[in-house]
Amino acid sequence: MSDTPAVVTDHALPPTRDIARWVASTRADQIDALSLRWARHCLLDWVAVTIPGAREDLVDLLIAEALEDGATGPIPAVGRSETLSPSWAVLVNGTASHALDYDDVNRLMLGHPTVAVMPAVLTAGLVAGRDLDTILRSFVIGYEVACLVGKMTGEEHYNTGWHNTATVGTFGAVAGTAHLLGLDEDRTAHAFGAAATMAAGLKAMFGTMCKPFHAGRAAQSGYLAARLAARGWVARDNALECPQGFWDTQAPAPAPFPVAQQSNQRFQIQDNLFKFHAACYMTHSTIEACQALRRTHGLQPETIDRVRVRVAEQNLKVCNIADPATGLEVKFSYRHLAAMALSGVDTAAIDIYSDETANRPDLMVLRQKVDVEPRKVRHDEVTGAEVVIDAAGASYTNAFNVGVPSDDTDAQEVRLSAKFDALVVPVLGADRAATLKAAALAGTASPNDLLKSTQT
Numbered sequence: 088m089s090d091t092p093a094v095v096t097d098h099a100l101p102p103t104r105d106i107a108r109w110v111a112s113t114r115a116d117q118i119d120a121l122s123l124r125w126a127r128h129c130l131l132d133w134v135a136v137t138i139p140g141a142r143e144d145l146v147d148l149l150i151a152e153a154l155e156d157g158a159t160g161p162i163p164a165v166g167r168s169e170t171l172s173p174s175w176a177v178l179v180n181g182t183a184s185h186a187l188d189y190d191d192v193n194r195l196m197l198g199h200p201t202v203a204v205m206p207a208v209l210t211a212g213l214v215a216g217r218d219l220d221t222i223l224r225s226f227v228i229g230y231e232v233a234c235l236v237g238k239m240t241g242e243e244h245y246n247t248g249w250h251n252t253a254t255v256g257t258f259g260a261v262a263g264t265a266h267l268l269g270l271d272e273d274r275t276a277h278a279f280g281a282a283a284t285m286a287a288g289l290k291a292m293f294g295t296m297c298k299p300f301h302a303g304r305a306a307q308s309g310y311l312a313a314r315l316a317a318r319g320w321v322a323r324d325n326a327l328e329c330p331q332g333f334w335d336t337q338a339p340a341p342a343p344f345p346v347a348q349q350s351n352q353r354f355q356i357q358d359n360l361f362k363f364h365a366a367c368y369m370t371h372s373t374i375e376a377c378q379a380l381r382r383t384h385g386l387q388p389e390t391i392d393r394v395r396v397r398v399a400e401q402n403l404k405v406c407n408i409a410d411p412a413t414g415l416e417v418k419f420s421y422r423h424l425a426a427m428a429l430s431g432v433d434t435a436a437i438d439i440y441s442d443e444t445a446n447r448p449d450l451m452v453l454r455q456k457v458d459v460e461p462r463k464v465r466h467d468e469v470t471g472a473e474v475v476i477d478a479a480g481a482s483y484t485n486a487f488n489v490g491v492p493s494d495d496t497d498a499q500e501v502r503l504s505a506k507f508d509a510l511v512v513p514v515l516g517a518d519r520a521a522t523l524k525a526a527a528l529a530g531t532a533s534p535n536d537l538l539k540s541t542q543t
Contacts (some may be wrong), residue, residue, distance in 0.1 A: 091496075097417055103279050106236070106262070106346055107275035110254070110270075111270060111271050112272070116337060122228070125359060127223065129356065130223065132201070136189045136276065136510065137541070138541055139513075140183040140187045141164065141165055141167050144296075145299060146167070149303075152339055153169075153171055157172060158171050161173075163541065164542070165180050165542075166540060168512065168542055171197070178304065180306075183206070188304075188362075188365065189437065192359075192360045192362065193234055196255055196256075198237065198250070201230070201466070203252055203302055206260075207310040207488070208263040209538070211313070219531065219534050222267065225263045227356050229263020231356070232263070239344065240254075240337075242385060242401070243340045244337055245339065247337075249324070253289075255286075256306070261309035264278075264313035268314075271493070278315070278322075280312045280318035280322025280323040282309050283323075283327065286337075288304070293367075297413065306535070327343070357492065359492060368470065370424050377476075383507065386483070388426075391453065394458070394474065396475070398473075399464045406419045406420065411445045417445050421510075422457040423445065471486065472488075511524075515543070
């Protein structure tokens, strides 16, 4: 896996203009077949998590507000019966896709790329009459820019308290939409300016309805910024680097680098990381390590004396809710998730993240035995964890790192298909789910037909 995005450019150009030139000059046919297959995997996973996510209370609230606002229109709300105006559909579909916190991530972006980019480019493509293959190629461009801006912005942006899905994700959404609309370099740079002034989202909101809302707002802001720029909207065309711009106000240590098309470039979408537990991604290595120790050594909760979870110290601000009281808070609790994994609870099941689980007596007892310890790690180890369990006079240790992308796309497709079936079949039924899955993987359905086929 590469820590540098696939593009490198002309040092003479300021960063915003540099990225804008790359977006505007990259042709759809420059997206290679492997990257396009990864894009289809992202689409499949996005549909899978959005359909059940659309049934969450926060989506009901957004739909109610949209309808009261008179925002009915032609765009299907995924997993719902309503159709909405384009901008509202982007917001609702983006929010629903992050509602379960079960969507993909990218280490370079330090956030969730697909939920920010896919709703914007899908809706833009549907409105513009583009086919699904074209939309997915623009999605790859948006995904790449999210990684470019994430890498340039630096880790301190996230560590300070900004949610990269909300902030950096906005630039991915605007880039993908601008590419799909065919904006030139100048219009794309102004679109970036409009996006920059809307890019926001606080990590303090993790564990509340606002975290998934961040994804919807990033998608909507990027979509709107590109659409306005296409109409001639004027903004700063150097919004990333200008005084009091995005980096000056939100990034303590930005490190911009030049961006340019390379031959045989490897797009960052091939480093996408899919989630197979319905909790914050930074907890997944802990879950995997605990599950492996339980299976290997036949551990039973009542025999466990102490559990030490050692994780990157910067993650403690994100996933270390010590005593969660709600299902949402459980998703961000190393202690409770470790207790669940060691008790044989299925952490892949979306309905297990409930207030009842948060307050289950046996899990509350076991989580009191879990100590979370910070450790200093390299960037590529941030997603990893080491777990030490003392039980019945013995000590067991396991280390795991989920932050390594698959190098076997066939095996990845099998695992994603199983995840899709588990999430979608209970909602749509086996026949409809199979048809929808095939359409997403083939990339041949019209975007309108694809979205309509998700509706209930």
